[in-house]
Amino acid sequence: MSHYDGTECDSNSDSDSDIGKHFAIEHPEEVKGMFKDFTQSPDKIREKIESLEHVTLNIAITGNSGAGKSTFVNAILGLSNDDEGAAETGATETTRKPKAFTHPTMPNVTIWDLPGVGTQNFRAKTYLKDVKFKRYDFFIIISSERFKENDIKLAKAVKKKKKLFYFIRSKIDNDVNAESKKKGFNKEDLLSKIREDCKMNLKGVGKPQVFLISSFNLQSYDFNRLMDTLEKELPENKKHALIQALPIYSLEALERKKKIFHGMVWLTALASGVASAVPVPGLTMACDYGIVTGFLDVAFKCFGLEDKSLKMLASRVRMNWKDLKGEIKSRFKDGVTPGVVMSFFKTPSMVGLMTVKSLLSCIVFFGAAPAGAISVAVMHFMLNKALKEMEKDAKAVLEKAQL
Ligand SMILES: Nc1nc2c(ncn2[C@@H]2O[C@H](COP(=O)(O)OP(=O)(O)O)[C@@H](O)[C@H]2O)c(=O)[nH]1
Ligand SMILES: [Mg+2]
Structure with a gap:
């Protein structure tokens, strides 16, 4: 040999x-x-490869104004808030239209920065119609504090439309920083407490999936767990697109x-x-x-x-x-x-x-x-x-x- x-x-x-x-x-x-x-018919194999290549993935990011939607959009695109082409952050939301951010290297993947849910007179059904809910593969509902009645209304409406949704409790780094100054601080205890609070808060939605995330620090907290969950719940070709697109x-x-x-x-x-x-x-x-x-x-x-x-x-x-x-x-x-x-x-x-x-x-x-x-x-x-x-x-x- x-x-x-x-x-x-x-x-x-x-x-x-x-x-x-x-x-x-x-x-x-x-x-x-x-x-x-399939068996190993070349046509079938090619078809399979093409289906993986051409799959589109559209992710909707929603929640209240200031919750951290745009920052999360940038984080999953691998961008810093001040990069060219990044979603504008810290800005007052003026538009009621979803804004599309195409992945910088995978044009089939788009993250949609949706308008803020708002605090008053919110009608989930109208909101979903306005943002063209059908185009999204799944929804992420973000809140930087307790989830509000409108977040819950929205989740229920999304569920009714048979779409997947996940809750993100954002800015966890802020919570950890603030609490870490206190005596007897234990990070894991704090995180479980926040997780439990969110779940209690979202009881009306059935069995909500809540992930604690810092968009400035994806490697810490629950981002990996969110990806594990998505890997399990998304159809195979969508899962491929998501993982390929991840920074x-x-x-x-x-x-x-x-x-x-x-x-x-x-x-x-x-x-x-x-x-x-x-x-x-x-x-x-x-x-x-x-x-x-x-x-x-x-x-x-x-x-x-x-x-x-x-x-x-x-x-x-x-x-x-x-x-x-x-x-x-x-x-x-x-x-x-x-x-x-x-x-x-x-x-x-x-x-x-x-x-x-x-x-x-x-x-x-x-x-x-x-x-x-x-x-x-x-x-x-x-x-x-x-x-x-x-x-x-x-x-x-x-x-x-x-x-
Ligand atoms: N510490 C911390 N700040 C965040 C995080 N996400 C967003 N922010 C800050 O929160 C503010 C509002 O964020 P933005 O993304 O504009 O919220 P949006 O209105 O929901 O799009 C900005 O000043 C962000 O820098 C996070 O994970 N950690
Ligand atoms: Mg924004």
């Missing part, structure tokens, strides 16, 4: 013994979910993205490999180049490695973006260029790396014909390798940004 000498990328010197790992199904649930509704604010966020992309690797390998199913010697270009590049492009953006994302992160953590970019040490430092993509195909004796076991697992798992299985296995190996390089870069950037 020949060996890949690792000269193309120092950060990933696979040895034969590592190869088997690439074929282990890393996130079986994720992968199973993706394959449950990388912590190691957990990075892990979430990794999981999604590892599921996608199999799908992409199948689409680009099975579709071509060509004999091994012609492998250098015998895959669907478009699918491979498309996948790597999306991954690169989602891991926050694009200049645009690095600049946004630098602005958030008050650093020079070039210092963050300097952490990208893999072959992707200039982006997903044709040369970089080709470098994966030029890996010497790639096919020699395939173990009989890995091929068998591919054949058994997908029922693929041996020639197709080889293509898929090779594609999987290469995509996985590319992904690991990006993950390593993303982690280094995250560490540099001290998140």
